[in-house]
Amino acid sequence: EVQLVESGGGLVQPGGSLRLSCAASGFTFDNYAMHWVRQAPGKGLEWVSGISWNSGSIAYADSVRGRFTISRDNAKNSLYLQMNSLRPEDTAFYYCAKHIHRLGQYYFDSWGQGALVTVSS
Amino acid sequence: SYVLTQPPSVSVAPGQAASITCGGNNIRSKSVHWYQQRPGQAPVLVVYDDTDRPSGIPERFSGSNSGNTATLTISRVEAGDEADYYCQVWHSTTDHYVFGTGTRVTVL
Numbered sequence: 001e002v003q004l005v006e007s008g009g010g011l012v013q014p015g016g017s018l019r020l021s022c023a024a025s026g027f028t029f030d031n032y033a034m035h036w037v038r039q040a041p042g043k044g045l046e047w048v049s050g051i052s053w054n055s056g057s058i059a060y061a062d063s064v065r066g067r068f069t070i071s072r073d074n075a076k077n078s079l080y081l082q083m084n085s086l087r088p089e090d091t092a093f094y095y096c097a098k099h100i101h102r103l104g105q106y107y108f109d110s111w112g113q114g115a116l117v118t119v120s121s
Numbered sequence: 122s123y124v125l126t127q128p129p130s131v132s133v134a135p136g137q138a139a140s141i142t143c144g145g146n147n148i149r150s151k152s153v154h155w156y157q158q159r160p161g162q163a164p165v166l167v168v169y170d171d172t173d174r175p176s177g178i179p180e181r182f183s184g185s186n187s188g189n190t191a192t193l194t195i196s197r198v199e200a201g202d203e204a205d206y207y208c209q210v211w212h213s214t215t216d217h218y219v220f221g222t223g224t225r226v227t228v229l
Contacts, residue, residue: 035218037164045156045164045207047218059216095163105170106211106218107154111163 002026002110004096009115016086020115022079022096027110030054030074033099035108036081038092046092049081050099064090086119093117123212125221132227133198141224143191143208151210153191155184159204167206168193195226203228 008020022034035050049060049070058070069082079096094115097108126144133139143153153171156164166175168184171191181196195202208221 037218037220044223045158045209045220047220050218061217100169105152105154107152107166107169107209108156108164109166109169109175111165113163 002098004098004110004112006094006096006112006115009094009117011118011120012086013121014086014088014119016119017082017084018086018117020081020083020094020096020117022112024077024079024096024098027098029077033057033101034072034079035097035099036070036079037095037097037108037111038090039095039114040089040092043092048094051079083117086117088119091117091119122215122217123210123219125208125210125219127206127208127221127224129222130225130227132229133195134229135200136197139195139198139202139226141193141195141206141208141226143193143221144189145191145210146189148191148210149186149188151186151212153184153186154209155182155193156207156209157202157204158207164207198226198228200228202226 003025005023012018033052036048051058051070067085071080096112098110100109155168157167158164167178167182171186172184183194185192206224
C-alpha cells in the first residue's frame with residue numbers, strides 16, 4: 001500500500017522559512033516523479049512544484065518560483081520542499097503527491113494527508 | 122495561462138445522477154483527470170485519462186471529454202459521494218499542472 005506522510009508544517013512569521021518533508025513507502029520511490037500541491041483553507045487545489053525521478057527535471061508554479069526549492073533523497077525515500085521568504089498567502093495545507101506519466105497522461109495517483117503551514121505574525 | 126472552470130456547486134437526490142462539468146479551451150485535446158476530496162481528507166483520484174477508473178473506484182463514476190467541456194458523471198448517487206470534485210490537466214506549453222476551480226456536490 002502506498003503511503004505518503006508529510007511533516008514539518010507549523011506557524012512561521014512572514015519572511016521566515018520552513019522545510020517540509022514527505023516520507024514515502026509501499027512503492028519504488030525512485031521510479032516516480034513527485035510533486036507538491038497546496039490548498040489554502042476553504043479554497044481549491046494549486047500545483048506548487050514537481051521533481052523527476054532523478055532530480056534532473058524540476059518545475060515550479062510562478063507563485064513560488066525563486067522562493068521555494070524542491071528536492072528528493074532516493075536513498076531515504078523522501079521528498080522535500082524548502083520554503084523561504086514566506087508570505088501570508090502561502091498559508092495552506094501542503095500535499096505530497098505521487099506522479100504518473102504514461103502515454104501523454106500526467107496526473108497524481110496517490111496523495112499524503114497534508115501538512116499545514118501558517119504564515120502569520 | 123490555461124484556465125479550467127467548474128460550477129461551484131451541484132445538488133442531487135440520492136439515487137439520481139450528478140454531472141460535473143470542467144470547461145477549458147479545446148480541452149478535448151488534453152487528458153482530463155478527476156479527484157474527489159471529502160471534508161477534512163486528502164484528494165483521491167477517481168477518473169484518469171478522461172474515462173478510466175483506478176482500481177477500487179466504483180463503476181458509478183464515469184468521465185467524458187468533448188469540445189471545450191469535460192464531464193464527470195456520478196450515477197446512482199450515495200450519501201458518501203458528498204465531496205468536492207476537481208478536474209486537472211497538464212498544460213504542455215508551460216509544463217504546469219492546472220486544477221479546476223472545484224465543485225461541491227451536495228446529496229439532498
